[in-house]
Amino acid sequence: MREHMLAAIAAASGLDALEACRVEALGKQGTITALLKTLGKMTPDERLVQGPLIQGLREAVANGIAERKATLERAALDARLASETLDMTLPADAAPAGTIHPVSQVMDELAEIFADLGFAVATGPEIETDWHNFSALNIPETHPARAMHDTFYLQQGIDAKAAGTADAKTTFSLLRTHTSPVQIRTMLSQKPPIRIIAPGRTYRSDSDATHTPMFHQVEGLVIDKGITLGHLKWTLETFVKAFFERDDIVLRMRPSYFPFTEPSVEIDVGYTLVKGKRVVGGAEPDGWLEILGSGMVHRKVIEACGLDPDEWQGFAFGCGIDRLAMLKYGMDDLRPFFDGDIRWLKHYGFSSLDVPTLSAGVGA
Numbered sequence: 409m410r411e412h413m414l415a416a417i418a419a420a421s422g423l424d425a426l427e428a429c430r431v432e433a434l435g436k437q438g439t440i441t442a443l444l445k446t447l448g449k450m451t452p453d454e455r456l457v458q459g460p461l462i463q464g465l466r467e468a469v470a471n472g473i474a475e476r477k478a479t480l481e482r483a484a485l486d487a488r489l490a491s492e493t494l495d496m497t498l499p500a501d502a503a504p505a506g507t508i509h510p511v512s513q514v515m516d517e518l519a520e521i522f523a524d525l526g527f528a529v530a531t532g533p534e535i536e537t538d539w540h541n542f543s544a545l546n547i548p549e550t551h552p553a554r555a556m557h558d559t560f561y562l563q564q565g566i567d568a569k570a571a572g573t574a575d576a577k578t579t580f581s582l583l584r585t586h587t588s589p590v591q592i593r594t595m596l597s598q599k600p601p602i603r604i605i606a607p608g609r610t611y612r613s614d615s616d617a618t619h620t621p622m623f624h625q626v627e628g629l630v631i632d633k634g635i636t637l638g639h640l641k642w643t644l645e646t647f648v649k650a651f652f653e654r655d656d657i658v659l660r661m662r663p664s665y666f667p668f669t670e671p672s673v674e675i676d677v678g679y680t681l682v683k684g685k686r687v688v689g690g691a692e693p694d695g696w697l698e699i700l701g702s703g704m705v706h707r708k709v710i711e712a713c714g715l716d717p718d719e720w721q722g723f724a725f726g727c728g729i730d731r732l733a734m735l736k737y738g739m740d741d742l743r744p745f746f747d748g749d750i751r752w753l754k755h756y757g758f759s760s761l762d763v764p765t766l767s768a769g770v771g772a
Contacts, residue, residue: 409439410465417472423480426473428549432468435751446539450566463729509625510733516639517764518626518729521606521650524766525643527628532602534592534611535562538580539588544712545668560611560621572702583611586670591629595713600720601632607729620742621716631705631715631722637690640702640723644675648699650770653737654689660696669703685770697735700727 415580416483420426433440443462447455472655502771542554551557560583590606607626614621630639639703641661649657658678678693679686686697702725707717736755739745744752 410468413439413465417469417476420476420480423477423484426476426480430473430762434466434473438687440469447466447584486748491505491668506760507753508760508762509745510739510756510758511729513758513762513764514729514733514736515624515626517651518605518607518732518766519769520766520770521647522628524650525646527603527605530590530592530594530606531608532584532606533585534587534609535581536584538582540592541582541584544592544709545588546706546708546712547667551667553682558613559583560613564700586610586611586626586726588724588726589626591627592709592713594629595631595710595715601630602717603630603632620730623742623745625726626729627724627726629705629722629724631710631720633720634703635723636720637673637704637723638726640673640704643723644702646702648675648677651732652688653770656689656691656692658691662705663702666701666703668706668709670706672701672703674698675700675702675725685738698733699735700725702726708760738744 413429416432417426417429420429432438435441440462441479444466446461446742447459449466450458472582488512522529538554542549542551547554548700561580562583563581587606587608587610589603590608594602594604594606605626605628608624609622611622628643641659645657645659648659651656660676660678662674662676664672675698676696677688677692677699679688679692679695680692681687681694687695700724705722705724710717710720710722730745733739734742739756
């Protein structure tokens with residue numbers, strides 16, 4: 409019986425024929441199944457002799473079926489592979505891929521550059537109190553920046569202490585007009601020395617080719633002992649050279665006025681004309697572009713944050729991230745940054761794998 413069944417299994421030409429052999433031998437009505445049912449009617453001595461023979465027959469047939477099945481499946485796969493050829497030289501279809509917005513890319517570049525200089529990244533709420541946004545920064549109540557046509561005010565009469573301010577009066581809530589409140593919150597919550605940058609969204613009532621009601625800004629703050637204007641100048645020169653990835657950057661410092669710094673300076677960067685376009689850099693500039701404002705932190709700002717201005721000094725600076733992106737990557741209109749036009753983003757966007765790193769050249 410063993411030889412007959414194994415011969416039938418070996419002769420099975422396909423999986424269907426092999427399944428028929430299995431059913432005939434091991435199915436509910438199969439030959440071996442019937443033999444197994446006879447074991448119960450045998451005497452113990454007969455079962456001792458017949459049991460191992462029947463079980464051995466069952467295992468041999470089961471193993472033969474498994475081996476033949478593997479052989480037939482392998483042959484079927486080989487036949488399929490031989491008939492279904494795939495030309496591996498053809499290019500694969502490109503998978504849909506998004507791009508990184510220039511503003512996000514520049515933010516990553518800034519974080520990488522200033523991390524190399526020992527700065528941490530600080531964040532804060534976009535809905536601020538007027539104390540954090542104006543008063544603590546030595547901006548008087550009569551200053552034009554507080555006017556309704558410049559600032560988006562939200563709510564009047566907020567309890568100042570509940571809002572976490574150092575002012576005893578009631579206050580307004582508003583959309584922050586700069587990221588300077590992050591500097592205030594950092595000085596209130598962290599002991600010096602402090603080195604931070606504060607990138608983020610800001611809001612002002614303004615709209616034209618170079619202004620939008622919402623824009624992005626990065627500000628820097630250093631608070632330590634013995635800080636001078638020379639430290640500010642070196643930091644900004646190092647930053648601008650690293651950001652534009654050129655060593656022939658020339659900066660010009662002009663006296664200016666900001667309520668929260670004294671002395672205050674505007675920073676201009678030299679540019680050269682290349683085929684009618686302004687390109688940042690050049691040992692002998694053809695002109696100057698204003699890129700940021702800066703200065704030494706005002707004594708009143710340091711005092712408002714509970715620090716002694718005779719012990720602690722510092723400098724601060726701020727610039728628009730959107731304008732930095734425009735200068736570096738050759739864009740001439742700020743409004744498309746926020747239009748949501750996928751064609752513009754595909755043109756100016758960055759690959760998700762193009763992460764700014766020091767080894768790739770971005771950094772000090």
